[in-house]
Amino acid sequence: MNYEVKVENLCFFYGEVNILKDINLNFQAGSFVSIIGPNGSGKSTFLKNLSRYLEPQKGIVMLGDKDINKLSKKEISKKVSVVPQNILLEFDFKVKDIVMMGRHPYVNRWKGETEEDKKIVEKAMKYTNILQFSDRFYNELSGGEKQRVILAQALAQQPKVLLLDEPISHLDLQYQVEILDLVKRLTLKEGMTAISVLHDLNMASGYSDIIIMLKEGRVYCQGKPEEVLTVENIAYVFNTNVSVSKNPVTGKTYVYPISVISKKKRKLKIHIICGGGTGVKLIQELATLGFHLSTGVLNIGDSDWAISKEYELDVAEEVPFMSITNEAYKRNLELAMISDVVILLPIYLSKSNIMNVKLLTDCKLKDKKIYIVEDDNLEKRDFTNGEAIEIYKELLNKPNVVPVKKDELKEILIKADENHG
């Protein structure tokens, strides 16, 4: 594999504070890579380590086959150029002069700029479509135009790697698209490697070949946009509830934020039996719709447990990796009894959590409406040598138990709520 940039065991400290923790990454030549993560996760610091504006205390950055530590500043600037957020000038310069500054690493102090330098500058300006205002002053331009000038300057350096630190913040939508389109085309046509810090997850999804998600100075995960931008990852890394689907036009992953504050309060009380992440999406959806929810029995630290806590639900909880104890079982039963509806999600079943299903056969719940969400994979989920399957069969024969499909559930509950009140 042809890697343009390789990062090995990179650690960086600001004073005593460890900002980047043991980062190992490879960037393939010609790829568009986005780095996402919440504020303070080390994104910008990471870029500054790649450009050697900051020097890591530990680890290596390789540019092609060369260690960046062994290159001079001029040599680095011939290989890597950086487009920062937005540059303001105290002393104004003409656009063409600013782009020409990008030739600095190539220009001889005594000989000055050559015809070749001028040609390269003109090409860069043509590419970013700023030739028509090459004689205007930078500070007179709009935000999007300014950013194109800075991009042209970066191109005049003739780099192999383009680092972009939130290149589209503060820009109007049309300019955001314009800048990212230009960068994308550079990766596709010129084989340039673009590594960009982006705030907008959907922009990252739309343009990136690879997304790297940072949390607290570590790589939390990396991969294709659809692999990285999942409800679970975003909930964990950004501490935010989102729903993920596909952009109907491009087919790319699309992230919708969901507000925790629901407008409507519903009366129907629902108890959800879930675990291992089966409940995340449903809890988010139902909480947003304003239902009164409880969950159980969940091991502390489980992603369903985490999301329940975030929505401040009543949870029957158990110590991590432990079988359900009598106490937790009773609490779960209590929560189920005071609710109007109980839902069983397709959870993986073993000896340690079989009590969650057994609960539903308890005679105290014989009049409770119980919905079992089907997924036709019961055999695969069963690690109890058939015991769980037996319980399911028993349950499905009960008059108060209704099997439902995943996508019908929401509507059924909304109707039930309307009849309830």
Place this chain on the structure above:
Amino acid sequence: MANKVFKRFISISILLLLFISSFIFAVAIGAVKIPWEEIIEIIFFGVNTDNRVILMDIRLPRVMIAAILGAGLAAVGGVMQGIFMNPLVDSYTLGMSSGAALGAVFSIVTGIGIFGYATTGVFAFIGTVSTLFLVYFLSKTKNRVSINTLLLAGVAVSYFLSSIISFVMMMNKHKLDQIVFWTMGSLSSSTWQKFIISSSIIIPGVLLLNIFGRELNIMSLGEESAHYIGVDVERLKYILLGICSLIVGAVVSTGGTIGFLGLVAPHIVRLIWGSDYRRLIPYSAIIGGSILMLADALGRVLIQPSEIPVGVMTSIMGGPFFVFLLRKQKSKGA
């Protein structure tokens, strides 16, 4: 292309014309009125008249020192504005001039003579450099220099040093005249020897500064961006500030503290020709030299028979301009 060369030719012609006419004006006027014909005879034909001594040994070295000092201060001002990316910075606002004056005053009062004739100059230089570093490191937090802190530190240190100078003056009343000369800035004791010493530092210094025009242009993008384009920012700053300190030391040891010229001259150039440092530094030097020759000449004749010190003249003219720049920057929202 040809148009550009033509424009530059016109600009340089205008600047040289300004410089030469300032020079002639400054040489021609003074307490003793010397007719034009006589001046030309003395300078170009070596004719020996009564006014020869006044012209050749008093007025000419004084005017030439004014030209050199003005050029030095203006070039330094332009470069420092570039290094710190701020239009309000010059050797005066950062306290470098006060530092130089204190160094000079120290050597006068103690009567140290370890460097012979150049002692005062050497101490002025030491004062400049140490003040610059003091101000710079006072305003440096976590590897970053905030411009606001830098200016505040400059003003604070400048006040502090000025009050030390005042204290020294109070304690050394018998040397008051000599000390006042340093704090107000004056060219009244100009000699050919002073001209040779100061110009041997200032002329090469200003020429050296000119080499770094391209880098200073890039610094306008900010230190971080300059780094990304391959400029060794820290090294550049040390080199340029070193040269600037040498020039300021030479200026102050020759003419005392001359305020605001380093601030004003580069801004006149910016307003007319823009901020390209490859032109800004030499143009500022020419304009700075011209202004100081004119200011000194006016100071000599305005309140005859006494003289207004040149430092007072430049501060009277430069102070309002500084306020104008401050307002302009404020309205820009920066």
